[in-house]
Amino acid sequence: MKTFIRKFFYGDYGEEKNIATEHNPSRQTINEWPLWEVFIRSKQGLDHKHVGSLHAADATMAMENARDVYTRRNEGISIWIVESKNIHANNPDDADALFDPANDKIYRHPSFYELPDELKHM
């Protein structure tokens, strides 16, 4: 008997039909709670760092959930939450124009300047 097993990987167990291609972002999001980004200060003296996101009905719930999800093992001492729609990001396609000019201005770096060895404390 020939048995055919569809491929699947860990975390990928196959599917009846290709559902990923079917999805339509406009539907089934009407009742969804807004998305929030979570930032955590891991200890006094360090910056808040982005750790992930979650859904919550309002800021109070987002804060409670962030505490439960992202700080169960002493990961932080301070939490910021920002509703995701309020974050503006540059378009990755513009990255070259935005960040390339820094490469040809090597005189901005201290190693550009050749100085005599006798010169101390500089």
Place this chain on the structure above:
Amino acid sequence: MGINLEEQFQQKIDQEIKIEPKDWMPQKYRHTLIRQISQHAHSEVVGMLPEGNWISRAPSLKRKAILLAKIQDEAGHGLYLYSAAETLGISRDEMYEQLHSGKAKYSSIFNYPTLTWADMGAIGWLVDGAAILNQVPLCRTSYGPYARAMIRVCKEESFHQRQGFESLLVLSKGTEDQKRMCQEAINRWWWPCLMMFGPPDDQSPNTIQSMQWKIKRFSNDELRQKFVNMIAEQIKILGMTLPDPDLEWNEETMQYDFGKINWEELKQVIQGNGPCNKERMDARRKAWNDGEWVRDAASAYAAKHSKQL
């Protein structure tokens, strides 16, 4: 003339540059990831159900607290992974809908029943042990948000495996009944755990593409063999045995040889005919439907308060 987008994409992958949400990516890469990450998330969520059965039956307050903490971690792992999938353009509700309608799959292992307390130990040691072998390489997967979620998951997973082994260790030193319970749980979970790694390499025709995109870095058979080598040694400390008469150390390959896996069983479980498929899905749907009024109330409360501001 420059090279096309697909070639540029593959070059980034080859140079180990991570792909981020707004970067260009082939449609098939996006769809493969949405499917893999969301199904991984579903597995974390459904994986809480067989354990939930034992919260109120844990043998001591200590074991109950440990089990609760483990299950809470799993809810968190599901959330990290759903968030990672959402960055690819699918909504959370769509993913839930796919799970509840039965369109999306989750790991075959969670369709087996948890008959005794020893199953909690066996799940921690064997199921989470198998999961860790799979998850560690995923920390280096090519899609940034998935890799970051997996790093978080792996940090927490080690506790799951260790508490499971320790719980079995206690049983293995207990009364005759406890020892028997321990051995029976190992017997029940061993083969389903080997199946968890997926079909053999010669029946996974798409491995090459996922390897090329560095979504996956080791094949099913490589990881399965690693797991057998690891467990065959660890079980000696428990003084228990694995239910496989063909399990034997091979001097030539320096690996353990092991018996034939019943792939027909895996196929049946994946297709929905495992011992608990229906029960798991019914429990998920019930939780979702029973929670509807809470979700609605929270939304109404938030809407009312945003108007007052």
